[in-house]
Amino acid sequence: MEIDDCRVDPPCPLNREVMDIMLTERQKKILNAIIDDYIRSAEPVGSRTISKRKDIGFSSATVRNEMADLEEMGYLEQPHTSAGRVPSQKGYRYYVDHLLKLRKLTAPEIMGIKYFFDQKFYEVEQVIQQTADILSQLTNYTSIVMGPEVFQAKLNHIQIIPISKHSAVAILVTDTGRVENKTIQVPEDISLSDIEKLVNLFNHKLKGVPLSQIRTRIFTEINRELRQHLETYDQAMEMISRAFDEQSADRIYLKGTTNIMNQPEFRDIDKVRGILELLERDDAVIRLLGQTESGLQVRIGQELDEEAVNNCSVITATYELHGNPVGVVGILGPTRMEYAKVIRILNHLTRDLSQTLNKFYED
Amino acid sequence: MEIDDCRVDPPCPLNREVMDIMLTERQKKILNAIIDDYIRSAEPVGSRTISKRKDIGFSSATVRNEMADLEEMGYLEQPHTSAGRVPSQKGYRYYVDHLLKLRKLTAPEIMGIKYFFDQKFYEVEQVIQQTADILSQLTNYTSIVMGPEVFQAKLNHIQIIPISKHSAVAILVTDTGRVENKTIQVPEDISLSDIEKLVNLFNHKLKGVPLSQIRTRIFTEINRELRQHLETYDQAMEMISRAFDEQSADRIYLKGTTNIMNQPEFRDIDKVRGILELLERDDAVIRLLGQTESGLQVRIGQELDEEAVNNCSVITATYELHGNPVGVVGILGPTRMEYAKVIRILNHLTRDLSQTLNKFYED
DNA sequence: ATTAGCACTCATGCCCCACGAGTGCTAATC
């Protein structure tokens, strides 16, 4: 097995320095061993277990002393006297920032991802959705994928289609092929010809304008023209206003929410309920992902700032379109999650995902 | 409190007769009391508890004798000797078919539903989604709502909008205002004018045709005309074929899945996992609802024919558009669910929902 | 036909204890 000794998200210089000074090589080795062990077993790790490992050359007594020190410094915790040690949040943080060795993907992982992206995709939505799927399968954790942000997508086409006397469907198509639609009520006294004029004007004037700016544009630049052309200005404006109202709620795809229950630390139904209830709320999920800067990010326990997921970590990574980050994929697992594995999968997958998307939209 | 003594779904004549003959009035009374009690407490019900009830005039010994008989006939079960009785599936079935008294809605229920439907809705999807929401809130169980079946919806408008050299978005709008869209790859050698012709032809020939028949129509009736008009028949047909391929996956809305965990019989994480995993699979959920005939239906435990929900019941009701059932709303709860309450809520809600939908689509 | 009475069953909770994993400290060793 080869080892990529690449680091994740270099921590702020201060932290790195302070921490590096504080821990001896031996302490790092032991801390690393404890966390590795705990990630695998979910049981407090004892000094004997560590000293028996081939890569550790010290007796259990030595390990015990170091463990006591590490605990004093806050990297480890003891559930109770006479139990082994468990990594603290600070411990995990140090592990992720300084100790993590990123191995290469395993053969089945490579196969899985390759097989996945070799498929022929017909829709972006499908790609995104299935990405969530394969992510949760590969990791056995909960995957969260946020669809490509539309806020910078540009308008390609507007259409208003009447479906009854008083209602119509407004359809927006973006340059990325996404379709937003909205049923609107058509005021009594607005004429068909007015609607037609409206649509023509919009298609003429608004093509290529980012969705996020459309509303403003309508109410400023085009406003005068509208007044001239429309017989029933007020009603029409109200209708328009609603048509462009809060479209593009971010689409979020969750997969493998039940995977949480495989973790021994989540045998407790109340904890699980807390998490699942959180995941039912879109705003909370968005907060969990909460990042837009490019790159990979690990947030551990309390860093998530959400009671229900105190014992969880979230690893997120962005994917790109034309070089700009447009979406986030994330993994939610216990703080005791397999960071190395998840990180390497996310790195790989977001790269392939970006490629696929770019291919999708290239001319 | 008034009592509507209306019955649910009159069972098949055979059952009704056989069962009515087999149970004395007293046995019915006792069975009813036991089930009511068990629904409230989730604990095995003892003879003393029953005999103490005001509406029961017999000693505990008498009740015990009757209980033994009811158990022999299969309406009750004993978790172990020296525990009280628990209703069997057959018991629940009898209860639902013959004993259930449907009370009127309580004031807060009426308020909740009224308040809900008094809102101004702008989209069908929104109505459906929020129906699921209020249902799970009112019942404290999991609600499942299947959006209006589109398979009988008729085509109103087709549009194909190019978004890059090789891809386009096909948009179908139905007469009920639903929008389906699909990204398609456009073959190299198909011309813009061909696409335009295509769309015009479709809009002309297919307007008013039920979605379910569109594919067939294209490949039979319109086929000849297409051949005449198109330069690149084969490629075009392939594109078309995909555009109309498997649209309209039924949209399913689940709400309150975490409510299951409030039930004392589902403190067990493995049972919960089983159910939640089931609910993640759309096909399984559709099977759970599994009905298209109009009216209210109660399915209990094994009747659902799905291992994971052996201890659950599903109550479904259809809602209508223009007099035809177009969708199903359902409640998933423990077999020990409050049938009377759920049934009355469903009855009321589907009626109001149908009204709202009809108003939505009326000219 | 109903019911009072009684013996019997069995899940539940509690206490007690033995066990063992693991620690911290001290003294011996390298």
Next chain:
DNA sequence: GATTAGCACTCGTGGGGCATGAGTGCTAAT
């Protein structure tokens, strides 16, 4: 001076024994 062997101590876990009480089934009296 750092490491380690040794040992006393802690404490959670799991099992056995026991009392409790809810609930039953049966029998005999009403």
